[in-house]
Amino acid sequence: MTVRIFQRGFNFSQDGPGNRLVYHLQGCNMRCPWCANPEGMAADGCILTEGGAADALCPFGAVRGGVPDAAKCRTCEKPCLAAHDRRLRLSCTEEPIDDVLREIDRSRAMFFDGGGVTFTGGEATMQFDALDALLGALRDAGVHTALETNGSHPRLPELLDRIDFLILDCKHFDDETHRRTVGVGCRQTLDNLRLAAETRRQLLVRIPLIGGFNDTPADAAEFVRVLSALHGDAQCVEVLRYHEYGKDKWRRCGMDYTVRDAFVSDDGYRSFCAALSAGGLRLAHT
Numbered sequence: 001m002t003v004r005i006f007q008r009g010f011n012f013s014q015d016g017p018g019n020r021l022v023y024h025l026q027g028c029n030m031r032c033p034w035c036a037n038p039e040g041m042a043a044d045g046c047i048l049t050e051g052g053a054a055d056a057l058c059p060f061g062a063v064r065g066g067v068p069d070a071a072k073c074r075t076c077e078k079p080c081l082a083a084h085d086r087r088l089r090l091s092c093t094e095e096p097i098d099d100v101l102r103e104i105d106r107s108r109a110m111f112f113d114g115g116g117v118t119f120t121g122g123e124a125t126m127q128f129d130a131l132d133a134l135l136g137a138l139r140d141a142g143v144h145t146a147l148e149t150n151g152s153h154p155r156l157p158e159l160l161d162r163i164d165f166l167i168l169d170c171k172h173f174d175d176e177t178h179r180r181t182v183g184v185g186c187r188q189t190l191d192n193l194r195l196a197a198e199t200r201r202q203l204l205v206r207i208p209l210i211g212g213f214n215d216t217p218a219d220a221a222e223f224v225r226v227l228s229a230l231h232g233d234a235q236c237v238e239v240l241r242y243h244e245y246g247k248d249k250w251r252r253c254g255m256d257y258t259v260r261d262a263f264v265s266d267d268g269y270r271s272f273c274a275a276l277s278a279g280g281l282r283l284a285h286t
């Protein structure tokens with residue numbers, strides 16, 4: 001069995017406790033216009049440039065000014081990759097999960113302060129069987145596991161007993177607004193969130209705070225209503241403000257970045273967080 005990975009690396013306590021080896025799995029079922037990892041969206045990966053004069057690498061003239069035409073690349077057999085030229089590359093590599101497990105085993109000394117392995121994306125559950133196999137093997141090996149997920153996979157509950165720390169993104173509470181903005185409704189996410197909270201696993205809810213999408217006082221009140229109804233300690237919430245860190249990657253993937261004016265002011269952020277606290281939610285900062 002193989003798994004498609006578009007990024008890996010260590011970070012400290014941002015995606016779970018301690019020092020962690022974080023794997024970004026390729027593919028996502030959502031299309032958030034603010035996504036910081038757009039190269040992780042397409043299930044089989046996308047073509048992106050690493051800079052430099054890449055136009056001549058495409059025999060079909062689909063790279064102009066160093067930028068690939070994402071629509072043309074999507075349906076192409078990708079002969080440009082045969083050149084193995086890093087100026088134009090596929091976003092992900094396909095790797096046997098045994099190789100990944102060996103890499104994790106070699107890294108164990110680095111999992112200090114309660115660390116371990118985190119799977120994120122893209123949306124890691126899109127490669128459900130590979131993720132399932134990896135989580136099972138890591139549980140058997142006694143490695144602490146975390147999953148960062150948009151929560152929308154209907155089979156997510158099957159994985160919960162193999163996940164020590166669950167980070168679940170909660171972008172909105174209204175199904176239609178969620179669907180209109182990211183292409184998928186939020187009903188399944190909220191159902192999975194309720195179920196995960198009932199298992200009393202370590203759970204962190206993440207809200208990406210996006211101006212014009214979910215940042216009003218009424219939105220904060222609705223988040224409080226939904227999240228405070230969760231069982232146990234699950235009301236631990238982290239609010240992440242909109243940023244543009246991924247914007248240049250959209251260009252390098254040949255995709256349009258359509259977000260405008262979504263920054264949230266310092267005051268807006270503070271009021272939003274204050275409303276969550278006043279509503280009884282515990283705020284986390286990682």
Ligand code: SF4
Binds near residue numbers: 047057059076077078
């Ligand atoms: S995938 Fe490669 S060869 Fe195909 S259109 Fe895109 S840049 Fe050109």
Ligand code: SF4
Binds near residue numbers: 029030034037123182
């Ligand atoms: S769910 Fe996450 S990975 Fe998927 S498009 Fe949205 S921000 Fe990107």
